Amino acid sequence: MSDAHLRQQMLNRLTAVFRDVFDEDDIVINDETTADDIEDWDSLMHITLVLSVEKEFDLRLKAAEVGKLANVGALLDIMVERGT
Amino acid sequence: MAGTPFRQAVAALNPTDDFVDQHRHSRKIVKNSKDEEGLEPIRIAILASSTADHFVDVLRAYLLRDGYRPEFFVAEFNTMFQMALDGNSNLYAFRPDIVWIFTNHRDLNFRADTIADAAQQETEINDAVSQFGALWAGLQKHCTARIIQNNADRPAERVLGNYEFRHDGSLTRRITRFNNELHQVAPKEVHIFDLAYMAELIGLARWHDKPYWYHSKHAFSPDAIGPVAHAGARLVRGLMGRSYKCIVLDLDNTIWGGVIGDDGVGGIKLGQGDPDGEAFLDFQRYVKALKARGVIVAVCSKNEEVNAIEAFETHPEMALSLDDIAVFVCNWINKAENIRVIANTLEIGLDSLVFVDDNPAERALVREMLPMVAVPELPTDPSLYCTTLDREGYFELASFSDEDRNRGRMYRDNAQRKTLLTQITDVDAFLKNLDMRCTVGRVDEMSLPRVVQLINKSNQFHLTTTRYSEQRIADMLACPEYECLYFKLEDRFGDNGLISAVILKAQEKMTTVDTWVMSCRVLSRGMEDLIHNEIIETAQRQGSTRIRGIYSRTKKNDLVAGLYDRLGWTQTGENDDTKTWEIEAGTATHRKHQIKRKFNE
Numbered sequence: 243m244s245d246a247h248l249r250q251q252m253l254n255r256l257t258a259v260f261r262d263v264f265d266e267d268d269i270v271i272n273d274e275t276t277a278d279d280i281e282d283w284d285s286l287m288h289i290t291l292v293l294s295v296e297k298e299f300d301l302r303l304k305a306a307e308v309g310k311l312a313n314v315g316a317l318l319d320i321m322v323e324r325g326t
Numbered sequence: 327m328a329g330t331p332f333r334q335a336v337a338a339l340n341p342t343d344d345f346v347d348q349h350r351h352s353r354k355i356v357k358n359s360k361d362e363e364g365l366e367p368i369r370i371a372i373l374a375s376s377t378a379d380h381f382v383d384v385l386r387a388y389l390l391r392d393g394y395r396p397e398f399f400v401a402e403f404n405t406m407f408q409m410a411l412d413g414n415s416n417l418y419a420f421r422p423d424i425v426w427i428f429t430n431h432r433d434l435n436f437r438a439d440t441i442a443d444a445a446q447q448e449t450e451i452n453d454a455v456s457q458f459g460a461l462w463a464g465l466q467k468h469c470t471a472r473i474i475q476n477n478a479d480r481p482a483e484r485v486l487g488n489y490e491f492r493h494d495g496s497l498t499r500r501i502t503r504f505n506n507e508l509h510q511v512a513p514k515e516v517h518i519f520d521l522a523y524m525a526e527l528i529g530l531a532r533w534h535d536k537p538y539w540y541h542s543k544h545a546f547s548p549d550a551i552g553p554v555a556h557a558g559a560r561l562v563r564g565l566m567g568r569s570y571k572c573i574v575l576d577l578d579n580t581i582w583g584g585v586i587g588d589d590g591v592g593g594i595k596l597g598q599g600d601p602d603g604e605a606f607l608d609f610q611r612y613v614k615a616l617k618a619r620g621v622i623v624a625v626c627s628k629n630e631e632v633n634a635i636e637a638f639e640t641h642p643e644m645a646l647s648l649d650d651i652a653v654f655v656c657n658w659i660n661k662a663e664n665i666r667v668i669a670n671t672l673e674i675g676l677d678s679l680v681f682v683d684d685n686p687a688e689r690a691l692v693r694e695m696l697p698m699v700a701v702p703e704l705p706t707d708p709s710l711y712c713t714t715l716d717r718e719g720y721f722e723l724a725s726f727s728d729e730d731r732n733r734g735r736m737y738r739d740n741a742q743r744k745t746l747l748t749q750i751t752d753v754d755a756f757l758k759n760l761d762m763r764c765t766v767g768r769v770d771e772m773s774l775p776r777v778v779q780l781i782n783k784s785n786q787f788h789l790t791t792t793r794y795s796e797q798r799i800a801d802m803l804a805c806p807e808y809e810c811l812y813f814k815l816e817d818r819f820g821d822n823g824l825i826s827a828v829i830l831k832a833q834e835k836m837t838t839v840d841t842w843v844m845s846c847r848v849l850s851r852g853m854e855d856l857i858h859n860e861i862i863e864t865a866q867r868q869g870s871t872r873i874r875g876i877y878s879r880t881k882k883n884d885l886v887a888g889l890y891d892r893l894g895w896t897q898t899g900e901n902d903d904t905k906t907w908e909i910e911a912g913t914a915t916h917r918k919h920q921i922k923r924k925f926n927e
Binding site for chain 2: 262263265285286289290293294297302303304305306308309
């Protein structure tokens with residue numbers, strides 16, 4: 243599987259997580275999506291989001307990584323790197 | 327499932343789910359709670375030195391479950407002392423009913439970088455206790471809210487290894503000693519939330535989630551929020567004087583294994599030597615301890631009272647005695663009605679009763695007809711009864727005194743002075759809702775072993791107590807005079823299996839009900855009526871004009887002594903222990919029931 247393909251697959255799964263966490267069925271995300279683009283994405287929801295991502299992708303983020311997730315692309319980078 | 331969307335969302339809540347599921351269920355509950363009526367407003371202030379917001383979101387759902395509509399005030403991070411000591415703070419402007427000082431071991435400020443000497447131990451523990459003392463004093467000066475104070479969890483790390491607990495200077499020992507001190511000095515207005523217990527219950531390895539402390543200051547794993555919120559909501563209920571007061575117990579397969587009416591005192595499982603027997607005994611001991619702390623114990627069982635009483639009086643391993651039971655109700659009336667009677671007799675509200683029954687259909691009936699009664703979802707394995715009941719936290723208390731010890735006796739004495747009243751409640755709707763489907767068939771090779779077992783093992787619902795070998799019934803099947811029918815019953819809780827059998831013998835235009843046996847588990851659900859109809863139709867097919875029913879009295883079948891009378895048959899004879907009834911096969915009326923019938927050709 244190509245890297246681009248893998249990344250797209252992860253983006254799809256991640257989209258489902260976003261829709262579930264923010265309870266909004268039509269959320270669309272891409273690499274550039276940030277907290278400013280999604281109304282309810284505040285620091286508390288960020289933690290809920292991280293927990294949901296950890297559960298869906300069966301991985302643990304490092305403590306320092308959690309605060310540095312500037313956009314969806316940064317999150318995908320970590321997931322691709324971990325290969326889940 | 328029945329119930330409003332709110333009730334359905336509440337039913338999906340499970341304390342042991344991880345945070346992601348808690349979050350999802352909580353959101354649904356809050357969303358559906360807007361129009362829910364009868365929820366009591368409550369104002370709760372949380373003073374925390376950790377991030378409490380995710381916890382509060384879930385706690386809100388558990389309080390909604392328990393009948394409250396909470397409003398929260400979450401003090402900003404690390405402001406608890408300013409808030410509590412300043413009478414003009416936002417905390418007091420909020421006018422809380424409850425202030426929860428939501429601390430953890432880090433709030434004790436114990437040095438983790440040393441093994442403390444005696445002087446330091448003393449100073450640290452004193453300082454920690456007195457800082458909380460100052461908080462309580464401030465709160466009590468400026469408001470009348472009830473105060474909840476967390477005790478301290480212990481870290482998962484042990485610098486001294488297995489020696490950790492033997493040395494007073496270790497961090498773990500200092501924390502434990504702090505907890506002991508805290509429990510002793512807290513005034514009665516301050517209620518301890520046992521965070522240390524929660525940590526042990528969940529397991530320290532899972533309780534502590536360090537990344538979540540370092541990146542967002544969560545005091546414990548977000549996945550532990552469910553159990554803590556559940557236990558917290560139940561404590562709140564207790565402090566507000568709404569704890570459950572009475573446990574209503576079923577008997578068969580709830581406090582002993584087996585069916586007393588069929589198996590007899592010697593046949594039930596209770597006590598040493600059998601895994602289930604030991605589990606039932608431990609469950610009885612647990613209930614007895616509840617009784618010792620003031621919970622009222624009542625019995626509500628479908629049984630002949632004399633059989634049930636005999637078990638209490640003569641079984642050598644019974645932990646519960648008749649003396650422990652405030653109200654003892656054994657009959658064949660539906661349990662919702664009996665539970666009403668129990669509440670009336672004890673003069674307590676239905677919303678202070680917990681009903682414990684292994685039978686999912688009985689639980690469903692009570693949940694639907696008396697939604698205010700707590701009905702724990704009992705697992706099928708009796709090994710887990712104690713844990714399940716204990717984990718619910720129904721019986722939280724604000725204080726415990728000698729009076730509590732005697733409460734059971736007081737209620738029992740009062741109950742004995744009152745006569746039991748029976749109220750009629752319409753159960754047709756419930757029965758319809760059970761979605762019962764009965765398959766009727768002629769006994770064949772497949773069904774024969776179970777029919778033989780039913781005929782030879784049943785004692786209570788067995789009109790003639792005939793005992794037949796497999797060969798004997800096989801012979802009847804081959805004989806045109808006989809019709810042997812079996813009945814299977816399914817409902818929305820699952821398959822009850824083959825629960826009844828009838829043997830009909832036709833001779834000279836008279837069909838005699840030679841044998842009629844049925845499992846008591848499905849009693850009073852309309853099966854008697856369905857089988858009555860089946861007997862009439864079979865007799866007509868056999869070319870009979872009359873049908874005869876016989877009841878032969880034994881020590882154990884009082885239950886069906888009046889069955890044919892209830893079904894509208896006419897008594898025609900009586901001698902010694904045998905009575906007979908008859909009806910016309912051609913004109914007998916069919917009886918109404920709520921069961922879908924299918925004949926298996």
